[in-house]
Amino acid sequence: xxxxxxxxxxxxxxxxxxxxxxxxxxxxxxxxxxxxxxxxxxxxxxxxxxxxxxxxxxxxxxxxxxxxxxxxxxxxxxxxxxxxxxxxxxxxxxxxxxxxxxxxxxxxxxxxxxxxxxxxxxxxxxxxxxxxxxxxxxxxxxxxxxxxxxxxxxxxxxxxxxxxxxxxxxxxxxxxxxxxxxxxxxxxxxxxxxxxxxxxxxxxxxxxxxxxxxxxxxxxxxxxxxxxxxxxxxxxxxxxxxxxxxxxxxxxxxxxxxxxxxxxxxxxxxxxxxxxxxxx
Ligand code: PAF
Numbered sequence: 001x002x003x004x005x006x007x008x009x010x011x012x013x014x015x016x017x018x019x020x021x022x023x024x025x026x027x028x029x030x031x032x033x034x035x036x037x038x039x040x041x042x043x044x045x046x047x048x049x050x051x052x053x054x055x056x057x058x059x060x061x062x063x064x065x066x067x068x069x070x071x072x073x074x075x076x077x078x079x080x081x082x083x084x085x086x087x088x089x090x091x092x093x094x095x096x097x098x099x100x101x102x103x104x105x106x107x108x109x110x111x112x113x114x115x116x117x118x119x120x121x122x123x124x125x126x127x128x129x130x131x132x133x134x135x136x137x138x139x140x141x142x143x144x145x146x147x148x149x150x151x152x153x154x155x156x157x158x159x160x161x162x163x164x165x166x167x168x169x170x171x172x173x174x175x176x177x178x179x180x181x182x183x184x185x186x187x188x189x190x191x192x193x194x195x196x197x198x199x200x201x202x203x204x205x206x207x208x209x210x211x212x213x214x215x216x217x218x219x220x221x222x223x224x225x226x227x228x229x230x231x232x233x234x235x236x237x238x239x240x241x242x243x244x245x246x247x248x249x250x251x252x253x254x255x256x257x258x259x260x261x262x263x264x265x266x267x268x269x270x271x272x273x274x275x276x277x278x279x280x
Pocket of ligand 1: 029030128131
C-alpha cells in the first residue's frame with residue numbers, strides 16, 4: 001500500500017494502474033476508520049482491481065469550528081487498518097493541497113437537502129459535494145463506495161453524479177453494527193461506558209417501530225419512537241423522519257412510496273448519533 005500526500009503523485013500511480021488495464025475504485029473517508037469503513041474497502045476490493053482510499057478531514061463541510069478542531073486525526077492507525085483489508089493507495093492531502101484557492105463553488109440540492117440534516121447543518125452538503133466532486137476528478141474511479149448510514153449524503157452524492165453526468169457508479173454499502181446493534185460511528189468512542197451500554201436502544205426502538213408499522217399509522221410509529229427514546233431519560237431525539245427512500249420527503253401513508261426508510265438523529269451524552277432503518 002502506498003500513501004500519497006500530493007494529488008499529482010497519486011494521479012501518476014492511478015494512471016499507471018489504469019494503463020495496465022486495472023479498474024479503480026474510490027472510498028472517500030475523513031479517517032478515524034472503524035469496521036464500517038473497512039467494510040466499504042472490502043466491498044471495493046470485490047468490485048475493483050485497485051482501491052484508493054482518501055483520508056481528508058474536509059473543513060468546508062463542518063459548520064462547527066470546535067467539531068472540526070476536535071475531529072479525530074489518526075492517520076498512522078488508519079493506515080495500519082487499511083493494510084489489513086488490502087487497500088492499494090491512500091490519498092492523505094493537506095488542506096492547502098486540496099484547496100489551493102479559496103472555494104467559491106456551492107451546490108443546491110433543493111428538496112433533498114430541505115429535510116433532516118440539511119436545515120440543521122447549513123452548507124454541510126454543499127461542502128461534501130465540493131470535496132467529493134474534487135476526489136472524483138482526481139481519481140476518476142469506475143466506482144465509488146459510500147455507507148448507507150449517511151443515507152441523505154448518499155442520496156445527495158447520487159444526485160450530484162446524475163446532475164453532472166459523471167461517468168462512475170455509486171455503490172451503496174449496508175450499515176455495519178456492533179453485536180448489540182449500535183451502528184458503528186467514529187463518534188461512538190466519545191460515549192461514556194454508561195452511555196455506550198444504553199446506546200443500542202436506538203436500534204432496538206427502530207426495530208420495534210418496523211414491527212409496529214404493520215398495525216400503526218406513520219404518525220403513531222413516529223410518536224412511538226420519540227416517546228420510547230425520551231422515556232429512557234437520557235436520549236434527546238433531534239428528529240425522526242419516515243421518508244420516501246428516493247426523494248427523502250416525509251410521507252404520511254405507508255402506501256405513498258415503494259421504498260420507505262426511517263432516519264433518526266439523537267443526542268446521547270453530548271454525542272450526536274444517527275441511524276437508519278428500512279420499513280420497505
Ligand atoms: O462521509 C464522510 O466521511 C464524508 O462526508 C466524505 C464523504 C468523506 C466527504 O468528506
